[in-house]
Amino acid sequence: xxxxxxxxxxxxxxxxxxxxxxxxxxLHTRLAxxxxxxxxxxPGARVVTFANGMVARELIVDVDGESRRVAWSVxxxxxxxxxxxxxxxxxxxxxxxxxxxADFLPNEHASAITTMIxxxxxxIKRHLxxx
Numbered sequence: 527x528x529x530x531x532x533x534x535x536x537x538x539x540x541x542x543x544x545x546x547x548x549x550x551x552x553l554h555t556r557l558a559x560x561x562x563x564x565x566x567x568x569p570g571a572r573v574v575t576f577a578n579g580m581v582a583r584e585l586i587v588d589v590d591g592e593s594r595r596v597a598w599s600v601x602x603x604x605x606x607x608x609x610x611x612x613x614x615x616x617x618x619x620x621x622x623x624x625x626x627x628a629d630f631l632p633n634e635h636a637s638a639i640t641t642m643i644x645x646x647x648x649x650i651k652r653h654l655x656x657x
Contacts, residue, residue, distance in 0.1 A: 527607070527629055527630065527631050527633070528629070528630055528631070528632075528633040528635070528636040528639070529627070529628070529629045530626075530627070530628045530636065530639055530640050530643055531625070531626075531627045532625075532626050532627075532640075532643050532644060532647055533623055533624065533625045533626075534623075534624050534647045534648075534650070534651055535617055535621050535622070535623055535624075536621060536622045536623075536624055536650065536651050536654050536655060537621050537655050538621070538622055538654045538655060538657070539620055539622065540594065540614050540615065540616045540617070540622040542622075542654070542657075543614045543622040543624060543654060544591075544594040544614045546654065547594070547596055547612055547614060547624075548589055548591065548594075548596065550565075550567070550572055550586055550589060550596060550598075551565055551566075551567040551572060552565065553565040553572070553574060554574075554575075557650055557653070557654075558646055558649040558650050558653065559649070559653055560577060560649050560652075560653070561576065561577055561645055561646045561648075561649035561650075562574055562575065562576055562577070562646075562649075563575050563576065563577055568583075570585060570586060571583055571584060571585045571586060571601075572584050572586065572598075576642070578642075582600045582603060583600065583601050583602055583603075584598040584599065584600050584601075585598060585599045585600075585601055586598055587599055587609070593613065594613060594614045594615070595611055595612070595613035595614075596611065596612050596613075597609065597611040598610055598611070600630075604635065605630050605631065605632070605635065606631045606632060607629070607630055607631040608628065608629070608630040608631075609628070609629050609630075610626070610627060610628035610629070611626075611627050612624065612625065612626045612627075624647065624651075626643050626646070626647060628643060
């Protein structure tokens with residue numbers, strides 16, 4: 527199983543970053559515009575359209591306000607297994623550490639998924655620091 531773990535520091539208060547992350551139906555407007563172009567909620571899931579044209583159906587596993595963590599699982603498509611989470615933590619000086627972890631099979635998609643996560647984190651940082 528491949529695992530990708532990436533972190534980025536965002537110069538915004540963690541409460542603001544968590545508020546955007548927890549709004550699971552607004553990825554395209556509140557969290558990662560430009561990286562995500564559309565997000566549509568369905569019962570227990572969201573359908574996400576990425577800037578590269580890829581569309582993914584993501585089951586929302588948990589939105590945990592206490593730990594400020596969202597977990598999801600992509601279903602269907604080319605992966606036989608996928609689970610991911612994003613979590614925010616207080617960072618010195620009023621900033622936020624944003625952690626994104628994804629585990630998936632098959633392993634040969636590691637490079638593409640790593641690139642997508644890195645582009646996503648860059649878009650999140652750009653958007654939230656401008657807000």
